[in-house]
Amino acid sequence: MQKRGFMKEKKEDRRISRTRKLMHEALMSLIVEKGYESITVQDILDRADVGRSTFYLHYRDKDELLLSSFEHLRTLFEQQQQELVASRRTGKDPEVYFILELFRHTGQHHKLYKAIAGRQSGEMILKYLHRYLFNMLIGPNTELMKKRKAPPVPIEITTHYLVSALLSLLTWWLDNNMPYPPEKMDEIFRILATPTIEAAFGRKTTIHPAGSQKAFYDLFVDGDCCPDK
Amino acid sequence: MQKRGFMKEKKEDRRISRTRKLMHEALMSLIVEKGYESITVQDILDRADVGRSTFYLHYRDKDELLLSSFEHLRTLFEQQQQELVASRRTGKDPEVYFILELFRHTGQHHKLYKAIAGRQSGEMILKYLHRYLFNMLIGPNTELMKKRKAPPVPIEITTHYLVSALLSLLTWWLDNNMPYPPEKMDEIFRILATPTIEAAFGRKTTIHPAGSQKAFYDLFVDGDCCPDK
DNA sequence: TTCATTAGTGAACATTATGTTTGATAAAAG
DNA sequence: CTTTTATCAAACATAATGTTCACTAATGAA
Known part of the structure; x- marks a missing residue:
């Protein structure tokens, strides 16, 4: 689907992958702990330790x-x-x-x-x-x-x-x-x-x-x- | 289940039945119009024409x-x-x-x-x-x-x-x-x-x-x- | 290494909804 | 008529959402 090689398809800024991963992990662990519905964006921010604006830079909302x-x-x-x-x-x-x-x-x-x-x-x-x-x-x-x-x-x-x-x-x-x-x-x-x-x-x-x-x-x-x- | 007669089992204040009915009808018509999720308590209040406090006097929230x-x-x-x-x-x-x-x-x-x-x-x-x-x-x-x-x-x-x-x-x-x-x-x-x-x-x-x-x-x-x- | 670019920061802010409290008012019930 | 009780409006506290902006720092390409 994508261009370039086989093992390496790096084109993305490390920071992006890093924060995305952090947010995913935060969400996942929070889901396991307290269920999806009750999670607030702030919870994710705290756990992932990223700024509020950063979150909305990547995803429109929790659901996304x-x-x-x-x-x-x-x-x-x-x-x-x-x-x-x-x-x-x-x-x-x-x-x-x-x-x-x-x-x-x-x-x-x-x-x-x-x-x-x-x-x-x-x-x-x-x-x-x-x-x-x-x-x-x-x-x-x-x-x-x-x-x-x-x-x-x-x-x-x-x-x-x-x-x-x-x-x-x-x-x-x-x-x-x-x-x-x-x-x-x-x-x-x-x-x-x-x-x-x-x-x-x-x-x-x-x-x-x-x-x-x-x-x-x-x-x-x-x-x-x-x-x- | 309840005491008293057969045709009439009135024990409830008219006002209660009235407001309850109003709220039910409001909710129902609103659901048909715009779907449940997007309805706000205020919407129900406006449509039913009841006070905010009255609502919470009867139901804990929208779901109830x-x-x-x-x-x-x-x-x-x-x-x-x-x-x-x-x-x-x-x-x-x-x-x-x-x-x-x-x-x-x-x-x-x-x-x-x-x-x-x-x-x-x-x-x-x-x-x-x-x-x-x-x-x-x-x-x-x-x-x-x-x-x-x-x-x-x-x-x-x-x-x-x-x-x-x-x-x-x-x-x-x-x-x-x-x-x-x-x-x-x-x-x-x-x-x-x-x-x-x-x-x-x-x-x-x-x-x-x-x-x-x-x-x-x-x-x-x-x-x-x-x-x- | 340098440097322009891009991503992340945090604090403030506007907005919107929720649910509670109050004392006053009006409508039922008896 | 009197007592009880439901309703009301308005203000309030709280909490979450999503946006903006000027500042900072990491990144990757030269």
Whole structure:
């Protein structure tokens, strides 16, 4: 997407990256501590130790900072996804792994996601996630559409329905401190959603387990995720 | 619940009912106009033409007023439900009608519900609705539980999943200006959800159409709901 | 190293909303 | 008619937001 080399793409003033990072970290730690809503810009300023004017030089408001932080996580998730796809050449059903990896990823960053998506922070992020997953799933589904001429339910509705259902499972899992491992949640989603997919499109779907991954964004890899492996 | 007669249970100062009603109406019309979030207490004061102190004499804040208004609607819905149950002595599967009536009811008050539950007003109401529906559905489901010894998915999760799915359909419907009649939405929900229920509990569910109902809360019965009957 | 450029500072300020308090007023209830 | 109680207006304290500006310091390119 961007010009220049491969390892180095430096064009940004160090000060900028520095203050941005400070503000992100401040926001993140504050979210974990007291939840997004109750955080004030002043809180962020104090924690990050930056001037008021500096904040508004970078972001329009609290929400924009949150969104920006969240996009970090999304990027990370996508990198992990790609690594996984690259490392495995089984090839088939990439969207099947997707859901398991989604649970894995959010589990790894559960403190953040719980604070961010656990209903405590505005629906903004949930909306974002919804859109993201919707686009992720609409591809495979439109393919399926071609096989069945007149599906009993409009595909848009089915997709919306399934995304919401998946998200509900995810937020439930986070809100309840992840009482099951990601694999179990993945299985549950399959059990509950597969018959719906079959009813809406008429097709068999298969079930797979999947692999592992690595940690980044060190400060917020939370450690104590899930009871047993 | 309360003491005294049958038709008359007046114990409340007229002034109280009057100002409360004024504030409710103010909030409702404002929600329809500009969405909940952007409404300020001052807006409500101006529209209702009540003093600032009066407002805080009745409600702690905006949210409490909204919640109170919403409970009005819930009461109305329950009345309609009971009338329906009373008028029909077919008796079986009362929860089957429930979903259709839910769509009918929200369709009738779509302006309010769209403003209130259409993602524009905080998740507060959605949460409330979720809890409400959850309790509504947990009864029938625990019955089903007894039939199957070890359901493959914990009932709590299944219920949560189904409620979320139902709500997603409902909000989608409202957000998209109710492109289908309630009957169609009811059918769609059945198509999508029934196989899940069967997978989670192992049982057949039947499909019914249902009747009509009446209007109240006149100011906000919106009229132009849904394309064709 | 030098130096023009760019980012960060902090303090003041305007603005907007919230929620509380007061004593006076008017409308109910009995 | 009298007592009680809800409402009112107005002022107030508080708190958060977002902007401005002149000053300072770090940066990176020459």
